[in-house]
Amino acid sequence: MGCGSGKMPPEASKKRGYVGVVQSFVAFSRGRGSDHGDEPKKKVERQRVSTWFSSGVKSRRPPPPPPPSHGQQLIPRDGRPQDKAAKYKDKFDPRVTARYDIKALIGRGSFSRVVRVEHRATRRPSAIKMMEVEAPEGREVCAAELAVLRRVSHANVIQLVEVFQFPRRVYMVLELATGGELLDRVVSRGHFTERDATQALRMVLAGVGYLHGLGITHRDLKPENLLYYHPGADSRLLVTDFGLATFGGAGPEVWDSATGDGGDQTGAERSSWSLRTTCGTPEYLAPEVLLRRPYSCAVDMWALGVITYIVLSGSMPFEDDSRTRLYRSIVRGKYSFHGDPWPSVSNAARDFIQRLLASDPAARPAADQAARHSWVVTMAAGSSVRNLHRSISQNLRRRASRSGSSRCPSSAASSGGGGGGRGKANVVGK
Template sequence: MGCGSGKVLPEASKKGYVSVVQSLVAFGKVRDDDDPKEQKEKRGGLWFSAGVDAPRLTADSQRQRRRERRRDGAAKYKDKFEPRVTARYDIKALIGRGSFSRVVRVEHRASRQPFAIKMMEVEAPEGREVCDSELAVLRRVSHANVIQLTEVFQFPQRVYMVLELATGGELLDRVVGRGHFTERDATRALRMVLAGVGYLHNLGITHRDLKPENLLYYHPGADSRLLVTDFGLATFTGSEVSETDGGNQSGGGRSWSLRTTCGTPEYMAPEVVLRRPYSCAVDMWALGVIAYIVLSGSMPFDEDSSTRLYRSIVRGKYSFHGNPWPSVSNSAKDFILRLLVSDPATRLTAEQASRHPWVVTMAASSSMRNLHRSISQNLRQRASRGSSRSPSSTAGPGDARSAGAGDG
C-alpha cells in the first residue's frame, strides 16, 4: 500500500490494468492473493459473460457467494484479533486485503452499529511506515465526504483502525446500477468528491491515489454522501514538509512539493510520470480522469503498453471521440479539459473546479440525455478486453500501487 524505494515506474499494461478493470466492473474484485481458480470464478460474472448461451450467475447468487467467502475470511482472521478489540466489536465478514492489512466488517457490541476495522501488521518497517502515515492523515480529518476514523487500538504487532463502514458501493457501481445516468447525476457525485478533496488540500493533504474504487457511497440510498477513502498513499505535509519534501506549505498546500512516484498508472499526472517534484495538483489531474470515466465509461489514457500509456499522459493526448461524447455538453468537456492540463500551475484547484459553471449549475444548461447505455457498453468492452488477457499479463492491485524515488 505504501511507496517503495525502487526507481522503476509502475507497469501499466501488467500491473495497472487489473486495477483499472476492477474499477470498471460492477461485480467482484480480482486480487493478487486470490488463487487462479478464484480469479476465474470472479471473472465469470455478468460483465464477463461470453454470450447468451454461456452459464450466467445472477447478481443475487454472486452476492451470496461473496458473503460466504467473506464470512469464511472473517473466521480465519478473527483469531488474530486482540481480545480487547473483540470485547468491543463482533467480527462479521472480511471486506478486503492489502499488502500489510486486512479489512473486516464489524458490529459494535453495545450499540450494534456497523463499522469497518482495518487491521495492519506493523512488525515489518514497511508496514509500520504505511500505518503511521495513514494514521497521521486519518487523525486529522473530519468531513462529511471523507472516511472517518472512529477509534484506534495499538499493539506491538498490529494496529486496528475503526472506520466508518461505507455500504453503498463504489462510484461506478452506482453509475451502472442506476439504469439512468445524466450529466446532472455526474455533477452531483463530483461536487461531493470536490468538497472532500478540497478539504484535504486545505489541510495540506495529498491523496495520491484517487480513482473510482476509492470513492464509496456511505449507504445505498439515493441521498447518500460520497466518501473519499483509502489513505494508504496519502501524505500530510504539515509535519513532513521541512524534513521530507523540501517545500513550504501555504495557500492550501499548493506551493510545497513531493517526489515519490506512486499511485495507479492510468490516473498519474504527467509530473509524477516524469519524476518531477509535484503538489496536490496531482489529485486534480486524477479527478479529470475520473470525470472522463464517469461521463463515458472509457479511459482518457488507455494503452496496452506502459511506454505508450506514459507517453500519452505526458503529451496529454486524449480525445472526445465515440459515444457518448456527441451527447455530452461542451461545458462538461471544458471541465475535463481544465483538469487534464499538463502544466500543474494552470490546472484547476479543487476550489476553482467546484466553481466551474458546469458544477455550480449542476449541468443545468446541458442535455439531460440518458448516457447510461453508452457508458455501460464501454465498461463491458473494457472488461471483456481485460478478461481475455493471459494471467501472466496481469497483476493484482497491490502491485499497481507502486514505487519510485523517495520524497526529498
C-alpha cells in the first residue's frame, strides 16, 4: 500500500538495479540447487514489507521459502518462534484488537508497523499497517495512499478492507496475498511458456486498465509489485504497492494528495491532468519521465513492456551500472532481442513488447488496447511451446553472479506500497 515515497535526485540514490529481479532466482536456487535452468512532498524512506505490504516498511526476512497458505502460521524471518508481535499489541487501539487478533509482526518502517492478523469472528487472515500520523510526513503519505486505496475495488488490485482512524495512528486493514511475486512463480514452477506469460499479463492488464479508468496512475509497476493472492495455480494476480500512485494522468494538478480532495471533478476529468514529478524505479522509468516532460498513465504501459521483456527472458531491456548510461539507453529506446531465449520467442510477443516500449507515449496502446493484442487474446496459441524456464533461470543466475551479491534482499509483496529491501535506492524523485 505504499504509504511513502522516497524523493531524491536521480543521481543521488545508490544503484539497486536488478536486485529486485534476481532475488527470486537466488531464493529458488538455494532451495533446489542451481542446476535449474502528485504525491507526497516530503522525503520519506520507502522500504518493502514481507507478504504484501507497503512502503515505509522494511522486510526483515531472508529469501523466503514457498509462501504459507491462508491456514498456516507465518514463519518469522529469523526462523525462531514469532513473539515480537506481542510487544506491538499494546500499541494497538483496543477498538482494533477487539475486532482483530494480532498474530505476527510482518515488518516495520519509519512511520509504520505491519502485522498479520485474523478477524476474530470470521478467522479470515489479513494484514494491518499501523501508521504513526502525528508527524506531518506520516500524515501526508498515509492520506495520499488512502486517497487511492479507498477508491479501488477490482479482482486484480489489492483491496483495502477497512480503516481505523485515530488522532495519533491510522490502521489500514488489507488483503493478505500469500502466493508470492510474479517472478517467484515463474522460477518455481519449473516450466514456463509464452502462454503462461499471457495468462499473467491478462490479469495485470485488467487491473491496470481498471486503475487508469479511475484516473489513477501507478508509477511503480514492476514484477515485485505483482503478487499472487494464494499459492494455487488458479490464483488471481494482484497489482500492489500504491506508494507512488496518484490521480492524474493537461492542465495544472489540483488534486490534493494530503486530503484526497479533487473538488467536484470526476475520475475521468482528473485523468486528463499531466503529471510532472520524477519518481519511480530507475529501470522501469519511461523516457518522458527522465526528460522531465509532463506525462500520463502511458508511463505504466511502458513499465508493462519492461515487465513483459523480463518475464519472457529473465533479463532487462535497459540495464547499466551507470545511471547516466541507463537513462540514455531508455531515452533512446535502445534495447535488443539478442541472446537466448529470444530466437525461440514469437514475433507476436516481440511486437507486443515493441508497441509498449514506444518512445512516443501517444503511440503506446492503452491497457484495454494491449489486452486486445493478438498475442494476448489468443494466449500465444500460435507461438512456440518451448519451455523458457531454463533460459530465464540462466539469465537470472548470470546477472546475480555479475552483481557479486551472495545475498539479495527479499522484496516483499505489497498491498500498495514499496517494501523492505528496496528502500530509497530504487526510487528517484525531484
